[in-house]
Amino acid sequence: MSLIILHFRQKSLYPPLINILSFFEENNIDYKIIGDYETKSSKFRFLSRLKLYLNYLRFIFHGLIALARSNKSVLYYESISAMPIVIYLFFFKNCKLRIFIHFHEYFSKEEYKRQSFLERLGRKHELSLFKKAEWISHTNKDRLELFKKDIDFNIKSSVLKIMPNYPSKSWIPANKNNLMKKDDKIRLLHIGSLSFGGMYLEEVLTQFGNNDKFEIHFYSHSKDVELIQTLKSYTSVYYHGSIQYNKIPDLMNKYDVGLVLYKGLSLNFTYNAPNKIFEYLAMDLDVWCSDKLLTAHHYANENTFPKVIMVNFDYLEEFNVNKAVERTGLKYKKSTYFYENVYVELAEKLKEIS
Numbered sequence: 001m002s003l004i005i006l007h008f009r010q011k012s013l014y015p016p017l018i019n020i021l022s023f024f025e026e027n028n029i030d031y032k033i034i035g036d037y038e039t040k041s042s043k044f045r046f047l048s049r050l051k052l053y054l055n056y057l058r059f060i061f062h063g064l065i066a067l068a069r070s071n072k073s074v075l076y077y078e079s080i081s082a083m084p085i086v087i088y089l090f091f092f093k094n095c096k097l098r099i100f101i102h103f104h105e106y107f108s109k110e111e112y113k114r115q116s117f118l119e120r121l122g123r124k125h126e127l128s129l130f131k132k133a134e135w136i137s138h139t140n141k142d143r144l145e146l147f148k149k150d151i152d153f154n155i156k157s158s159v160l161k162i163m164p165n166y167p168s169k170s171w172i173p174a175n176k177n178n179l180m181k182k183d184d185k186i187r188l189l190h191i192g193s194l195s196f197g198g199m200y201l202e203e204v205l206t207q208f209g210n211n212d213k214f215e216i217h218f219y220s221h222s223k224d225v226e227l228i229q230t231l232k233s234y235t236s237v238y239y240h241g242s243i244q245y246n247k248i249p250d251l252m253n254k255y256d257v258g259l260v261l262y263k264g265l266s267l268n269f270t271y272n273a274p275n276k277i278f279e280y281l282a283m284d285l286d287v288w289c290s291d292k293l294l295t296a297h298h299y300a301n302e303n304t305f306p307k308v309i310m311v312n313f314d315y316l317e318e319f320n321v322n323k324a325v326e327r328t329g330l331k332y333k334k335s336t337y338f339y340e341n342v343y344v345e346l347a348e349k350l351k352e353i354s
Helices: 015-027 047-070 081-091 109-115 117-130 141-150 171-176 201-208 225-230 245-251 275-282 294-299 313-318 321-326 344-348
Strands: 002-007 029-036 073-077 098-103 136-138 161-162 185-192 215-219 237-239 257-260 286-291 308-311
Touching: 002 015, 002 117, 015 029, 015 275, 029 047, 047 073, 047 275, 073 081, 081 117, 098 117, 098 344, 109 117, 136 141, 136 294, 136 344, 141 257, 141 344, 171 245, 171 275, 185 275, 215 257, 215 344, 225 237, 225 344, 275 286, 286 321, 294 308, 294 344
Parallel strands: 002 029, 002 073, 073 098, 098 136, 136 161, 185 215, 185 257, 215 237, 257 286, 286 308
Antiparallel strands: none
């Protein structure tokens, strides 16, 4: 079996892609990934857009070649990556190509109108692929239900799947479950992108940034110099720069709480349970998650630890920190959210003889 993976904007591998590729390699699933290519940005908008479109044409070209050579199974991520399949099927209508689709993001009909030209192009033409697909997945049930309502025709329920993004069980051995705190400080951890507009960053800094009972540690690839300088201006804040995904388990036993700060300004975020929740849980960290992420409420838990606490960051001054970190009388429950429990269904489907 040879699987073609189409993933435009794949220049830097991000967790959902890293994890599924790792799973394929662990399970001897042969694949070839077709992505975009690094191009230097230009200060001229026209040149940047021209480079993008040329890059996309190259993506389509290489995708068509890969499909012609394989002609078996293809998995594509997001609407923008659909065009090589659409074009291939236009010329080879009777081929027995097995189509698998995964959406890591959700955009409503109205939101698609505000997406880039390439995203809108992909969505317009991928509708023809939905009736042919053997697998269409979203990261959670809420997004899948919204997707079903957006499509004007019925899709077989057996085709629709939920495929969340969890970390690997390989994170477990590094976790010694060191529950003894060395001092009374509460160490907060944030990994990933940073924004004052889309996150409750200012609220967290105001409440804890100059409080010597706390430490806030940020790991981010952000290149916003002004934002980074702002972080460093707080006495209890530490900015560490970016961290490779496979190095995250090295942070185990160094922190107490993982932060999920999204404001939920779009449906994509509102109906989201970010992968950071499950990565923090795998590290035995409590999670303080924005209560604006409605899907994340499904994972709220304060009866065992690590806890997942939904926090109203708009009124963070009213948040009872002492109660949040208290574990007296609670039993420890190791996380069960690992990709080995999720991707097995897809692997079995891929290995079926068409």
